Structure formats: structure tokens, C-alpha cells
Amino acid sequence: xxxxxxxxxxxxxxxxxxxxxxxxxxxxxxxxxxxxxxxxxxxxxxxxxxxxxxxxxxxxxxxxxxxxxxxxxxxxxxxxxxxxxxxxxxxxxxxxxxxxxxxxxxxxxxxxxxxxxxxxxxxxxxxxxxxxxxxxxxxxxxxxxxxxxxxxxxxxxxxxxxxxxxxxxxxxxxxxxxxxxxxxxxxxxxxxxxxxxxxxxxxxxxxxxxxxxxxxxxxxxxxxxxxxxxxxxxxxxxxxxxxxxxxxxxxxxxxxxxxxxxxxxxxxxxxxxxxxxxxxxxxxxxxxxxxxxxxxxxxxxxxxxxxxxxxxxxxxxxxxxxxxxxxxxxxxxxxxxxxxxxxxxxxxxxxxxxxxxxxxxxxxxxxxxxxxxxxxxxxxxxxxxxxxxxxxxxxxxxxxxxxx
Numbered sequence: 001x002x003x004x005x006x007x008x009x010x011x012x013x014x015x016x017x018x019x020x021x022x023x024x025x026x027x028x029x030x031x032x033x034x035x036x037x038x039x040x041x042x043x044x045x046x047x048x049x050x051x052x053x054x055x056x057x058x059x060x061x062x063x064x065x066x067x068x069x070x071x072x073x074x075x076x077x078x079x080x081x082x083x084x085x086x087x088x089x090x091x092x093x094x095x096x097x098x099x100x101x102x103x104x105x106x107x108x109x110x111x112x113x114x115x116x117x118x119x120x121x122x123x124x125x126x127x128x129x130x131x132x133x134x135x136x137x138x139x140x141x142x143x144x145x146x147x148x149x150x151x152x153x154x155x156x157x158x159x160x161x162x163x164x165x166x167x168x169x170x171x172x173x174x175x176x177x178x179x180x181x182x183x184x185x186x187x188x189x190x191x192x193x194x195x196x197x198x199x200x201x202x203x204x205x206x207x208x209x210x211x212x213x214x215x216x217x218x219x220x221x222x223x224x225x226x227x228x229x230x231x232x233x234x235x236x237x238x239x240x241x242x243x244x245x246x247x248x249x250x251x252x253x254x255x256x257x258x259x260x261x262x263x264x265x266x267x268x269x270x271x272x273x274x275x276x277x278x279x280x281x282x283x284x285x286x287x288x289x290x291x292x293x294x295x296x297x298x299x300x301x302x303x304x305x306x307x308x309x310x311x312x313x314x315x316x317x318x319x320x321x322x323x324x325x326x327x328x329x330x331x332x333x334x335x336x337x338x339x340x341x342x343x344x345x346x347x348x349x350x351x352x353x354x355x356x357x358x359x360x361x362x363x364x365x366x367x368x369x370x371x372x373x374x375x376x377x378x379x380x381x382x383x384x385x386x387x388x389x390x391x392x393x394x395x396x397x398x399x400x401x402x403x404x
Contacts, residue, residue: 005165005177008065009185016057016189023049024193024200032093034201046198048092050190051206055085057186058213065178073175076115077216080108084140084212088205098261101208102137108212109136117220121228136215142242143211144204145249149269150196151283156241156290157210158187163238163294164217170301176220183213196279214239229306233313237297240316241290244268248324256332271330 027047034046087104118132147153161184168177193200218235245268272282
């Protein structure tokens with residue numbers, strides 16, 4: 001069945017609206033709720049089945065819209081998406097280790113390569129496979145990390161889907177435009193219930209699903225008649241917001257001695273709130289940045305020469321670096337995280353701190369060692385709070401503890 005793309009989006013929105021409403025009701029009945037804790041910003045339990053609602057809306061809509069084309073080119077994509085959805089559901093309910101989720105992401109990436117949709121510009125197959133796994137895992141985890149505030153991850157994903165749809169239509173790519181448009185509708189329907197104040201969350205099931213499908217769209221988007229030197233930044237620009245948020249969080253956690261996989265209130269969105277924006281203003285500002293980066297991706301196709309393309313990319317890169325340095329100066333004393341500053345992690349922390357300090361990044365907040373830290377150090381047996389002064393050497397911490 002072949003329906004117009006606009007109708008496909010409307011069908012996906014309608015199914016997603018109904019599905020999300022039913023999923024919210026079912027989650028409450030089944031007690032499938034995201035419980036508040038010290039690392040999260042919501043104060044009440046929130047239903048968690050939004051990812052399943054988006055998946056059903058996407059699957060039904062994409063099959064009734066252009067099932068022959070989708071199945072011919074993307075059966076392994078649908079299998080990989082289903083795999084990550086199941087893994088995300090289990091993680092939401094019982095919790096899975098980062099290693100297990102990474103293995104699932106690698107498996108989905110391998111399925112993508114088997115279906116002919118992986119990275120293909122390296123001379124050796126193993127290099128293309130490794131690059132595909134790295135890309136899929138990076139975008140899946142970036143979208144997972146971005147899901148930290150009401151409406152943020154779904155809205156950014158919707159904006160990315162809108163630009164992928166536009167870029168695919170410009171190149172006449174039916175598969176990419178269909179999948180991106182239907183995913184846009186599924187996220188918009190869910191966003192109606194996820195907008196602040198959210199009444200349902202997508203959970204890891206939804207964020208892994210969105211991350212995988214966005215990674216696939218970026219890989220399948222082709223520009224056969226355009227110089228590859230011009231087009232390689234396009235997927236990075238469309239997905240600039242989740243990539244930037246992950247970069248900020250990774251650098252910040254290394255600088256504070258916090259495990260990278262440790263959740264907490266240290267994302268770009270949380271820092272903007274600390275700078276005085278409301279939740280809705282913060283999400284709106286990030287939407288605007290995502291739209292500007294998507295517009296830059298389209299502009300890349302029409303700029304007169306490569307010099308202009310690389311000049312635009314360099315300008316965006318400089319703006320991102322300035323933003324990173326400014327955001328790293330935001331106070332992060334109550335992120336709900338625990339730092340591990342001994343051994344190898346302590347060495348990494350010190351190196352990152354030495355690199356960032358000349359740029360004015362305040363890795364250390366406190367000018368002295370408070371007596372309470374010594375007690376906390378003894379209780380944690382080598383763990384210190386993420387708010388503790390990271391420049392304090394292990395020997396100095398030991399001396400501080402001995403004085404208590």
C-alpha cells in the first residue's frame with residue numbers, strides 16, 4: 001500500500017496519540033513506573049511505557065504506508081529496532097548492566113551490516129563493521145543520555161527526523177524519507193504526553209529505539225551526485241545536539257572523577273536550568289539549536305564551494321567549544337553522583353583537570369578541604385562525593401581523615 005508521505009505522518013501521529021494514552025493507563029495498572037530518586041528531577045512516579053507506544057505507531061504506520069519498499073531494504077533494521085526495544089523494556093523493568101546494553105547495540109549494528117546498511121567507505125570489511133558498531137552505539141547512548149528532561153529527547157528526535165525527511169526528499173530517497181517521516185509522526189504523538197509536565201516517559205526502550213533508528217537514517221542517507229567532501233558533516237550536524245550533550249557529559253564526568261555511565265543532573269539541560277532558565281525555556285532553547293544545526297546541514301548542500309562548507313563547520317565547532325567551556329563553569333555540587341578519585345580514575349581526573357584549567361574551566365569548586373569530607377571518605381572506603389575538591393591528592397585526603 002502506497003500512501004502520500006503527509007498522510008503517513010498523520011497516521012503515525014494518530015496511532016502514537018492513542019497508543020501513548022493506552023500505554024500510560026497500562027503502566028499505571030501494571031505499576032510500571034519510573035520512581036524518583038536523588039539523580040532525577042521528577043518528584044512523583046511516572047509511567048514508563050512510552051517507548052512501546054512509539055514503536056507500535058512506527059511499525060504499523062511504516063508498514064501500511066510503503067511496506068514493500070521498507071521490507072525490501074530494511075528487514076534487518078526492523079529486527080534490530082525490535083531487539084533494542086526488548087532490551088530497553090527489560091532495562092526499564094529490572095535494570096541491565098552497561099555491558100549488556102552495549103552488546104545488544106553491537107548486535108543490532110551487525111544486523112544492519114548484514115542488511116547492507118552499515119558504513120561502507122573504508123577499504124576493509126572489519127573496519128566498516130567496527131565503524132558501524134561505534135556509530136550505532138554512540139548515537140543510541142547519546143539519545144539515552146539526552147532523555148533527561150520532559151520533552152527533550154523526543155523533541156530533538158522529531159527535529160532530526162524532519163531534517164532527515166527533507167534531505168531524503170531532496171535526493172529522491174524513498175526509504176529514508178518514509179522511515180524518517182513516520183518516525184517523526186510517532187515522536188510527535190508521544191510528545192503530546194511527554195511535554196512538561198510529562199505524564200509518561202519513553203524509558204530506555206524509547207531512547208534506544210530512537211537512537212538506533214536515527215543512526216540508521218544517518219547511514220542510509222546518500223548523496224550520489226554530490227562531492228563526499230561536502231556531505232560528510234551533514235549527519236553530524238543533524239544529530240549535533242545529542243552528540244554535543246554526550247561530549248559535555250563525558251568530559252565533565254572525567255574531570256570530576258565520576259564514572260561515565262553514572263546518571264545524574266549534569267547534562268546540558270540541567271546546566272541551563274541552573275543558569276536561570278525554566279524547564280520549558282531550556283527545552284525550547286535546545287530545540288532552537290537543533291533546528292539551526294539542521295538548517296546548517298541543508299545549507300551545506302547549497303553553499304557555493306568547499307571553503308564555505310568548512311568555514312560553516314568550523315564556525316559551528318568553535319561555537320560548540322565556547323558553549324562547552326561556559327557550561328563547564330556551572331556549579332555541579334548536587335548532581336546526585338559519587339566520584340571515584342583513586343587509582344587509574346584519579347590519574348585520568350587529574351589529567352583532564354590540567355587540560356581544562358588553562359581555559360578557565362572550574363573543575364574544582366571548593367577552595368579548601370571541609371572536615372566532613374574526611375568522614376565521608378572513611379565511610380565510602382575510597383569514594384568521595386562528586387562535589388568534593390578533586391585537586392586534593394590521596395595523601396592529603398588521608399591526612400585529613402586522620403585528623404578527624
